[in-house]
């Protein structure tokens with residue numbers, strides 16, 4: 001397996017704050033990886049170290065076979081968290097500048113840029129100054145800047161922040177398209193449903209440490225279902241207090257059916273059997289934990305106050 005990114009034991013502190021602790025990471029060539037983690041977890045710091053924007057205090061980095069991203073910079077595309085378009089520059093000039101900087105011949109750049117602007121619905125902004133664009137538009141322009149040179153590795157820091165649902169969907173399809181072209185894609189996000197919909201593999205960083213590094217399917221299997229959704233034959237039935245059934249911790253009637261929370265550690269199949277013995281059931285399903293459930297359960301382990309609120 002060829003690795004696009006290989007990090008070993010990365011550490012980084014800012015003064016007394018250790019932002020990244022002993023980070024090991026392997027991203028195979030052609031993979032699509034998402035990095036999630038609470039605010040301040042160390043995601044941006046990790047991405048910046050991979051890109052040699054920041055340097056680790058210790059540990060080693062290999063990117064696209066080189067010992068520094070600087071040696072492979074024309075093969076890397078990066079969408080930074082801070083949206084740094086050159087405010088006074090015209091959009092077309094900004095993109096041409098970025099493309100040429102990354103090795104695209106000037107006569108080729110113009111055609112690529114107008115194709116891209118067309119694709120993201122910004123065909124009419126090439127002559128506008130960057131500062132005249134909305135935040136979402138600027139973000140799309142920056143995405144173009146990250147891909148216009150057809151990189152082999154694409155690193156996106158919070159690509160979905162500030163986008164409306166239509167543009168989120170557009171960006172999602174553009175990221176998937178890059179992946180299908182064989183580009184290695186690594187992106188950080190707070191938007192769990194997006195990570196869940198498009199990633200094959202999830203990394204979670206919490207307080208500077210990696211706490212999850214698995215294929216999404218394996219994560220779903222590991223975090224066992226913790227709830228059932230029940231559709232009784234008689235929709236108007238009350239059912240009484242369902243916590244009388246062994247293994248059921250709580251129940252609530254929702255539009256989608258009755259949601260039954262399982263006792264932690266209780267075998268879902270057993271609970272399912274008992275429930276269907278008690279209640280005439282049209283349909284019953286195990287609810288798989290969402291990535292957000294996993295995120296919250298890992299992130300609040302060290303935050304008792306937050307746990308109380310969520311429970």
Ligand SMILES: Nc1ncnc2c1ncn2[C@@H]1O[C@H](COP(=O)(O)OP(=O)(O)OP(=O)(O)O)[C@@H](O)[C@H]1O
Nearest residue numbers: 014017018019037038039040041042043044045046
């Ligand atoms: N240049 C810096 N100087 C001092 N502290 C910093 C610097 N950059 C990051 N930090 C600190 O390092 C920690 C990790 O920050 P980082 O930006 O990597 O987190 P993050 O996971 O990207 O967070 P967010 O999701 O909020 O963007 C935080 O405590 C942050 O305050």
